[in-house]
Amino acid sequence: MESTISALKGYLEPQSVTIIGVSTRTGAGTFNVFEVMLNSGYKGRIFPVNPKGGEILGKKVYRSVAEVPEVSDLAIISIPRTAVLGAVKDCTAKGIKSVAIITQGFADADETGRAMQQELMEAVKGTGTRLVGPNTLGVANLHNNFYSSFLDFNKSTTDSAIVCQSGIFLAASLDLTAGMGLGIDIGNASDIGFNDVLEYFALDEKTRVVNMHMEGIHGGRRFMAIASEASRRKPLLCFKTGRSEAGARAAGSHSGSLAGEDHVFGAAFRQCGVIRVRDVEDMHYLNKTFLAYPNMSGRRIGVVTISGGAGIATMDACADHGLEVADFTGDTLKILNDMSPDWMDVNNPADIWPAGMSRGYLNIAKLSLDTVLSDPNVDACICITPAYQDPENNPLDISEVIREVAGKHPGKPLAVWIFGPSREKFRLRLESEGNVVVYPSPDRAARSLAMLCRYHTEIKNRPAPGYETLGEINTAPVSELITGHLADGPVTVNEPVLDMLGAYGIPAVVSRRAANLEEALALAGDIGYPVALKIISRQISHKSDVGGVSLNIRDEAALQTAYRQMLQRVKSNAPGAAVEGVLVQSFRPEGVEVILGIKRDPEFGPVVIFGLGGIYAELFRDVAFRIAPFTREEALAMLRETKAYKLLAGYRGAAGGNMDAVADCLLRLGQLALEHPEIKELDINPLMVTPGGALAVDARAVLEKLK
Missing domain, CATH: 3.30.470.20 (ATP-grasp fold, B domain)
Incomplete structure (x- = not known):
């Protein structure tokens, strides 16, 4: 664990970087990693390597890794796949402990690539050198203006991080308006994997929100252990792709990961407190939400709006996501109605447009927002305001009012939905102090608040896992039963399973096997009527589909008739099935x-x-x-x-x-x-x-x- 943490520190906080495969071409369209890093503002030492040597952008180019004058914290390899193994060996010989391989064409490609990736692992075994990739966009630490990509990113930074299995999601997350702080694309995860990076971000005190893009996972139970502990300290957001059958196949070929069955991942996320996001935009807004709002103690929402129709739409969105319409107290209703025209009956949602037009929109907005958020029956507020003109000298610009009121009520989120052609300019003003989030729709606002509430009321404070002791169970008979049925391949068993269940305290009907009608009659007499008959055949999985079940048989005569008729149905509906007998069971009709x-x-x-x-x-x-x-x-x-x-x-x-x-x-x-x-x-x-x-x-x- 310590070596992994140290290696990841080398990736994210390098004081010096060796770049293997530097192109001498620079400028737009060249995707030159060295040029991007040089222009990013990174303050560390950079050593470009190219066998031709020379100079690039005023920096000396070294002909080999051995020629570099110091042991770098990190090496970045971006050369043809046939040359990567030699470069990795050069790094281990030099003593470089962290290596990122951008090159594609390994386990993400063909059998040759998979064999080549295995050779990379053999090359670093026992050397202390760790690998990220191959097939990775690399790493990013925007706090230090460092990223190993050939793409230039938005410089916005936040106290959040992302681990992903595809570089596009690293690029997308870093380039969104909220930005990220730290990011690692694990690529093929030949060495350092998803769980390693997740654990690093979970332990990082500066990271307040951890985002994940996941195609599949190696080490599912370790993932659950890490996430279960981490989610009690910080929100974990996951965009899981490969949900469909076609997507799962593509995930396997893209990164060599095991996509698995989507519902299994859903169960894992629920159990360990991971919030599953719908798409990149959803992750973006939830990330912003958790960074802006430190708490939300309940589901009761107040709405302050300049449009009655917009307020109704917002309430519908809240209901869709399990939020509740807050019942304003009498004091709140009195303030809201006293400021409004006599012909209005203001409730929740509170339409403040008429009052704002007669008494000044800024004053009314401040009074109504403060009143609603002061209401003990309100856990959060959604404000709906227009953006039809630029905010400068705009009498409808309440950005400062909203930020001020939000600062006064830090435990109650004040979310904003604005609409109009100047939306982006208003958003920049509203979000300038980091305590307000602007959403593109009521649905996005409601979903984000619902997930915020779920985290603070359910996930964060849930008890640590504790598993109930079910008492002493004698497992030996079950082990013997299983061993007696095992063969070279998968074996389907039926009647012994009820005995296995009974050994573990799961009540089961009395069930006996009969080879013929005479045995069935004798067993039914021992068990007691009414009974049920079920066909025994290894070729039949669903007995009722072929008529292989007869229920509520009340006496011997009925059993003889049911037995013969059932065999005839099975013979007709499953002519190729070999019938081995019948099960005679006690019958329980109700339930x-x-x-x-x-x-x-x-x-x-x-x-x-x-x-x-x-x-x-x-x-x-x-x-x-x-x-x-x-x-x-x-x-x-x-x-x-x-x-x-x-x-x-x-x-x-x-x-x-x-x-x-x-x-x-x-x-x-x-x-x-x-x-x-x-x-x-x-x-x-x-x-x-x-x-x-x-x-x-x-x-x-x-x-x-x-x-």
Whole structure:
């Protein structure tokens, strides 16, 4: 860890830089890293290297790394890929500990490139030299006017940072009006990876907001550990791309990263307190929001507007994002109505245009904004004001008023939506003191405030992870059962899964295997009617789809008829399936049917799934996910995230189901997955839930030997 921190310090705070591959061409369109760095205001020592030697822009060009008169803190390599390995070896021989490789064509390209990238790793092994890249735009520290890119950026700096897997997002974030302070594009992450940079920014006391662009991740559980701890101290914002199947494939070829299943990343972000952003613009405004507003203690919004229609639109946007319309106190309403014409009944949103026209817009704006923000029922305010003329000598310019009132109420955000052709000039005035953010729409303002509120009321102060002890479990029988079914490849098992669940305290129906009708009759007599019959065949995944299920069989005669008819249906609907027998199960007709499951993710490990079950599981795909282990509160939150929650709560007077029992099953399923990594997949469908508890009715699992 210490060597990584030291290396990253070398990347972000270099006192000297060696640039390998300096072009002698300068000026517009040459994309000369040395020229950009020289003109950026960077105060450190720069040593350009080119085998031809000579001079560039008044600086000596060295013919080799060995010729450079000192050991630089950082080397930047921008040469053809076939020459990169030799340059890296030159850096290790010189003793340079931090190397950034801009060159593309390694793991992001073809098999040859992947082999070449592996050679780079072999070259630095044991030398103490660390690599960023290849295929990186490099690093940036705008506090020190330093960046390793061939692009020139906006010089605006903030106390925020970004780690990304594509240079375009580093360039975009640095060039937005808010700017960034620190940035690293990890590229192919051959050595220093996403988690290393995230941990560095999390520990950096100057960085107040950490932004992320992520295509995929190596080391998902380490990411969660770092993010979970860091999010309690500073906001973490993540733009995750590769959500679609096509995007995931492109991510794999772009940076060699594993995009994985998007819902798994969503679960990871929720559990470790990462705020997922929609796009670069969303990240930009949320970054500004968290930098400008130190707190927001609730969801109640007051709106002060020059247009009743705009105020209504803003309230709609607030409702869309889970914010609430504040109920102004009587004192607030009296002040607002006393300043307004008699024919008005001012409430929330407060339309101040008529009062402003008769009594002076600046005075009325100051009084109304201060009054609304002083209201104990208000947690934040959105102000809507026009920008139809330049602010100079404009009687409608309330920029100074807004900044003054915002400074008076630092714990209550004062957000601004302005519209009109002079919007940008007004924005510069309004944001000049860093305590106000101007948004391009009511929706953007409402979303930003909603995420600000979520961070300060939910994420920041959430308890540290604590996992419930479920008691002693004898895992030996489950291990034996799993070992007995393992083969060279993935193996699907059905009837033994209920026994596995029972060993972990998940109640299951009594289930017995019968090879023929006579055995089925005998087992049904032992179990007791009513019973259910289910076909056993390794070729049939969904029994009900082929008629392989018969329910609520009440006596022997009904069982004989059901058995024969079920076999006939299966023979007709799945003629190629080899039938091995039937399962005879106790039948429980009542309850809410839900699905519980396990899926093993290659980076995050076991993922537990919950959703609406039975025949609707695949139709609606209304499911929630968590990465094991998780808390009981997280388990209950999974229920609330799906439509099954209303059924469990007793929709339209129905009996509903025991949600604590479901949460207990989810926790036990997570423990089963953690303790038996051979379980690649597992489904309980359905888990029948009644007011009295929960019962697994059917289950299947896919087992696979550990590699």
